[in-house]
Amino acid sequence: MLDTTGELQLIDVGEYTTEAGVTLPISIAYQAWGEFRGDNVILVEHALTGDSDAATWWEGLVGSGKALDTDRYCVICTNALGGCMGSTGPSSARTNGVWGSQFPALSIRDLVHAEAKALSILGVDRVHAVVGGSMGGARALEWAALYPERVGAAAVIAVSARASAWQIGIQTAQIAAIEQDPAWRGGDYYRFAPPIEGLKTARRIAHLTYRGELEIDERFGTDAQENENPLGPYRDPDQRFAVQSYLDYQGTRLTERFDAGSYVTLTEALNRHDIGRDRGGLNKALANIQVPIFVVGIDTDILYPYHQQEHISRNVGNLLGMAKVSSPVGHDAFLTETRQMDRILRRFLSLLDA
The missing domain is CATH 1.10.1740.110 (Rna Polymerase Sigma Factor; Chain: A)
Structure with a gap:
């Protein structure tokens, strides 16, 4: 049963086989806020060193009356597979000590597949929207490609459709x-x-x-x-x-x-990020995504330059809208520019609910 108290919870997912063919038992940690009404879930995806406590690291955006309004939505955030904040990762215990070097390499698709299995166990078969920035944006985009029947829309923030050579x-x-x-x-x-x-x-x-x-x-x-x-x-x-x-x-x-x-x-999972791999190439894969996609970029982002979000917006099959954060901060602006992100996320959800 889905726990919406905001406390850290652990889901035993069972055996999972990675995209590259390694099978291991996994658990996924999550936190959730707001009453679950079946069709009102917003799934928030954290960045590389984030965790499931979105109400803290996005405190200006998750909560009662905020853009991701927990009076209206049930907001769920998991800790990514491979992480160290509750989900199975290299530091997790196994029969003989911890996984360490025996923990398998993962792809962004692995992170999404594991999360999807965990949500199914909780009885969440469909999410109203998935929202994520940076590594979370890569996960949001893969959700739209892998599970279109389970996603109402995706807000893809400060990320590219594939890792560039520079990245x-x-x-x-x-x-x-x-x-x-x-x-x-x-x-x-x-x-x-x-x-x-x-x-x-x-x-x-x-x-x-x-x-x-x-x-x-x-x-x-x-x-x-x-x-x-x-x-x-x-x-x-x-x-x-x-x-x-x-x-x-x-x-x-x-x-x-x-x-x-x-x-x-x-x-390493970010290095393997490529929405076009085994899908006929980048632009074809984007064109085949029919889930409504809202794209957000940052004008001073060095890590994921704005032209990469423009590329997604030009090629994705169902563009819901696009927004630009203007900030001297750079890539981290999706975490620090709360006022702009509040307006952007409210616009995203209003377009989705229109």
């Missing part, structure tokens, strides 16, 4: 940073100290793609970190520019809440 390049650099940390131990570090330095470096690289170049420069410029001097006679890693300190802080914050194995697994 794969920047993401494999992050994976390499983790794998080259001696503490990684081939992925089997769970009985030892985790690869904290590798994960910190990966996050530093990633965070620069999440934020806008102008925003970073306006905030930090070439300022030195307080009481430090990066212009001394010899290079000293303890004497930093202010932006270095900021990125160090972001890296440390992530290591306090996220598992390096899950970071590698989900980043």
Whole structure:
């Protein structure tokens, strides 16, 4: 039975076979808010290092009277397969310890198939809408392609129809940073100290793609970190520019809440994202999607540039609408620009309900 108290719940899905052919038992964690009335579910998909607590990380948008109104809708958010916030992932227990290096590689389609099985167990056979940004946007688009009979509409935010070579390049650099940390131990570090330095470096690289170049420069410029001097006679890693300190802080914050194995697994899933694979190519696959699609992009997004959302809008089979977030923040604007996102999501739902 679907629990809508907002508390973290776990669903035993049973055996799941990945797209690449590996079978393993899985569980999916979820949280839900608002009365379930059968046809009023909005499924929210989190980004790479997100979790099922959408009421917290999208607090300005999920709740009573907000754009994703829990007085009207039942809002459900799962933790992606491969994650570390309740769903089965590399850090999950198995018969002999944890999965570690034996956890299989996943695709975005795997994440969606596993989630679909979990929702079926809960008695959710159809969702009014699926909404997601970044990795969540890739999942939303795949929901429309894989399960058109179960999706009323999809809001696809700040993502592309497939991983570009640039995205794969920047993401494999992050994976390499983790794998080259001696503490990684081939992925089997769970009985030892985790690869904290590798994960910190990966996050530093990633965070620069999440934020806008102008925003970073306006905030930090070439300022030195307080009481430090990066212009001394010899290079000293303890004497930093202010932006270095900021990125160090972001890296440390992530290591306090996220598992390096899950970071590698989900980043690899993003590398494998391609809506056109085995569907006759990118544009044909998009044209065949008849679920109403609402596309949202960000004008300063470095990671998923706006032209990639324009490509989706030009080629998708049933375009419900398109919107642009204007912000110096960059990719993360779908999380930080609450006022704009509120208007956009209300417009999406009004078009869907018209």
